[in-house]
Amino acid sequence: MNDxxxxxxxxxxxxxxxxxxxxxxxxxxxxxxKKECRAFIVDGIQVGLVRATxxxxxxxxxxxxxxxxxxxxxxxxxxxxxxRSANIESVLKEMKEKKLFITLKGWRDECYEVRTMFAxxxxxxxxxxxxxxxxxxxxxxDINGYVNHPQKGLCIWLQQRSLTKQTWPGKWDNMVxxxxxxxNSVIHTAYKEGEEEASLTPDLMKNLxxxxxxxxxxESERGLFPDTEFVFDLELPPDFVPRNQDNEVEKFELVTASxxxxxxxxxxxxxxxxxxxxxxxIRHGIINPENEPRFPELVELLHVPLQSLYKKCDNLLTxxxxxxxx
Amino acid sequence: MNDxxxxxxxxxxxxxxxxxxxxxxxxxxxxxxKKECRAFIVDGIQVGLVRATxxxxxxxxxxxxxxxxxxxxxxxxxxxxxxRSANIESVLKEMKEKKLFITLKGWRDECYEVRTMFAxxxxxxxxxxxxxxxxxxxxxxDINGYVNHPQKGLCIWLQQRSLTKQTWPGKWDNMVxxxxxxxNSVIHTAYKEGEEEASLTPDLMKNLxxxxxxxxxxESERGLFPDTEFVFDLELPPDFVPRNQDNEVEKFELVTASxxxxxxxxxxxxxxxxxxxxxxxIRHGIINPENEPRFPELVELLHVPLQSLYKKCDNLLTxxxxxxxx
Numbered sequence: 001m002n003d004x005x006x007x008x009x010x011x012x013x014x015x016x017x018x019x020x021x022x023x024x025x026x027x028x029x030x031x032x033x034k035k036e037c038r039a040f041i042v043d044g045i046q047v048g049l050v051r052a053t054x055x056x057x058x059x060x061x062x063x064x065x066x067x068x069x070x071x072x073x074x075x076x077x078x079x080x081x082x083x084r085s086a087n088i089e090s091v092l093k094e095m096k097e098k099k100l101f102i103t104l105k106g107w108r109d110e111c112y113e114v115r116t117m118f119a120x121x122x123x124x125x126x127x128x129x130x131x132x133x134x135x136x137x138x139x140x141x142d143i144n145g146y147v148n149h150p151q152k153g154l155c156i157w158l159q160q161r162s163l164t165k166q167t168w169p170g171k172w173d174n175m176v177x178x179x180x181x182x183x184n185s186v187i188h189t190a191y192k193e194g195e196e197e198a199s200l201t202p203d204l205m206k207n208l209x210x211x212x213x214x215x216x217x218x219e220s221e222r223g224l225f226p227d228t229e230f231v232f233d234l235e236l237p238p239d240f241v242p243r244n245q246d247n248e249v250e251k252f253e254l255v256t257a258s259x260x261x262x263x264x265x266x267x268x269x270x271x272x273x274x275x276x277x278x279x280x281x282i283r284h285g286i287i288n289p290e291n292e293p294r295f296p297e298l299v300e301l302l303h304v305p306l307q308s309l310y311k312k313c314d315n316l317l318t319x320x321x322x323x324x325x326x
Numbered sequence: 327m328n329d330x331x332x333x334x335x336x337x338x339x340x341x342x343x344x345x346x347x348x349x350x351x352x353x354x355x356x357x358x359x360k361k362e363c364r365a366f367i368v369d370g371i372q373v374g375l376v377r378a379t380x381x382x383x384x385x386x387x388x389x390x391x392x393x394x395x396x397x398x399x400x401x402x403x404x405x406x407x408x409x410r411s412a413n414i415e416s417v418l419k420e421m422k423e424k425k426l427f428i429t430l431k432g433w434r435d436e437c438y439e440v441r442t443m444f445a446x447x448x449x450x451x452x453x454x455x456x457x458x459x460x461x462x463x464x465x466x467x468d469i470n471g472y473v474n475h476p477q478k479g480l481c482i483w484l485q486q487r488s489l490t491k492q493t494w495p496g497k498w499d500n501m502v503x504x505x506x507x508x509x510n511s512v513i514h515t516a517y518k519e520g521e522e523e524a525s526l527t528p529d530l531m532k533n534l535x536x537x538x539x540x541x542x543x544x545e546s547e548r549g550l551f552p553d554t555e556f557v558f559d560l561e562l563p564p565d566f567v568p569r570n571q572d573n574e575v576e577k578f579e580l581v582t583a584s585x586x587x588x589x590x591x592x593x594x595x596x597x598x599x600x601x602x603x604x605x606x607x608i609r610h611g612i613i614n615p616e617n618e619p620r621f622p623e624l625v626e627l628l629h630v631p632l633q634s635l636y637k638k639c640d641n642l643l644t645x646x647x648x649x650x651x652x
Binding site: 288302304305306 | 537541614626
């Protein structure tokens with residue numbers, strides 16, 4: 001098939017939303033195919049991907065990481081969760097001191113669990129600033145705070161991130177969003193972040209409704225971000241105004257659905273928060289098959305198969321006859 | 327990685343919903359990997375997959391189909407949509423007369439468009455009973471009719487299919503569902519099916535809300551079913567009762583959300599209509615991260631990447647160094 005044939009048959013003009021979906025899936029749609037990363041293996045199971053620039057640094061710790069042509073394996077001599085976590089942490093702290101990777105500047109002393117699929121038993125924990133160096137699947141919680149305004153129709157509360165935040169300072173973002181850190185359940189995280197970020201009282205949170213997940217795989221200079229967000233909708237009374245308690249928010253603004261569209265399409269919106277907003281706009285009929293010709297494709301790009309991604313990569317290594325790490 | 331290691335680390339017990347998601351994705355999760363089907367190529371582009379049993383019959387028409395080890399190609403001498411459609415139709419009608427495939431017993435004189443992605447220009451049309459022989463992506467429209475009942479809470483209208491239907495006779499199904507046939511837009515199909523199947527008047531349909539898509543890839547003895555459904559929610563007044571006009575419905579029943587769960591888990595529910603119901607139950611918070619441990623995986627299996635599937639298969643053929651059809 002040559003290009004001219006393809007163009008004759010395809011009407012694949014990308015809408016603005018689809019371009020955005022390609023942007024927040026930059027690694028899923030482009031990086032993955034290049035096969036430039038090594039599988040990150042813990043206890044015989046792939047849990048991530050490591051770029052060449054990271055592999056070089058990890059190879060300086062042969063007692064911790066075993067580097068092969070297709071994989072980086074955590075030393076199998078580390079027998080359990082605590083031992084694995086401690087050994088990785090000491091390497092990462094040294095890298096942080098050496099200022100090797102910008103992402104480690106954002107060290108949080110807050111850990112994410114490391115596993116292949118969400119329901120798997122975690123194999124270790126890792127500071128949240130470091131997981132993008134290993135392509136570890138991150139999980140977060142988002143609350144779409146919305147108002148059915150008597151005059152303006154459907155409106156959504158957005159927050160502008162604090163100008164002093166390590167990541168995406170000053171960018172526009174969802175009303176409430178937070179990572180799922182060690183020891184916190186999805187629903188607990190929703191309540192905790194709701195209170196800290198927007199003063200959502202238990203009384204307001206009674207209306208909280210689970211609405212699904214979005215999953216996507218973004219890549220930036222900082223690292224690899226396979227991300228799954230648990231999505232909640234919260235209808236708020238028209239007179240409620242969110243108030244921040246943790247100094248991570250510059251300001252909040254209630255915007256109409258059509259203004260929300262303008263915001264996410266602008267460069268001032270945090271790229272990796274767009275999937276949650278697009279999903280909200282789709283579920284509420286704002287983006288629909290009549291105004292988005294590539295609607296099925298857009299929906300699929302909000303739900304890319306991260307849960308089976310590393311399982312499949314694992315299989316591919318075997319299929320290609322390449323030696324596995326153990 | 328050996329099996330005992332894997333089992334030590336994984337808590338991958340499947341919930342009832344996940345088992346169902348595996349059932350309606352039988353081809354996506356199992357068949358696809360076996361690579362037993364040939365790519366179906368039209369004008370240099372993969373638009374489907376053909377099983378060995380079908381390939382044997384197609385090979386009897388060398389003026390229409392060119393069979394190669396990895397592909398079945400529609401004769402490139404057919405220059406346009408009409409010529410391709412007419413040539414395939416005459417073969418299919420002969421096969422129907424010979425009673426070679428049970429699916430052709432359900433010949434409908436209603437055609438589906440054939441293309442790789444939804445937004446592509448169709449390359450030909452084919453009777454809807456035949457598309458499963460070629461693994462052509464089907465599109466349909468579903469309306470979830472629901473009631474916020476003052477006593478029973480969220481309730482959903484289900485239909486029992488007519489006992490005389492060609493496919494899934496007597497099974498329980500969504501309130502309204504219909505295929506997207508040639509010449510009909512998504513929204514037109516929703517209105518048409520809503521009226522024919524359930525007497526949904528334009529006045530009731532004012533509340534119709536687009537809510538996304540589900541996509542999955544089912545396989546049965548009849549054939550291959552890569553399917554994308556455009557999903558709509560419709561809140562109905564508590565006193566409304568759907569009334570069928572096209573004799574395709576045995577009866578309707580308004581069931582509570584928890585009874586809906588029982589229905590879809592029973593063998594009396596049409597397997598390929600379950601994704602739409604599960605998606606509805608997820609979007610409305612009935613199935614959520616607290617009661618479904620493998621929630622992210624379940625959501626992903628309601629949105630498998632069909633829009634990129636044949637594009638990717640196409641790439642794989644090249645990667646493996648196999649000769650392509652043209």
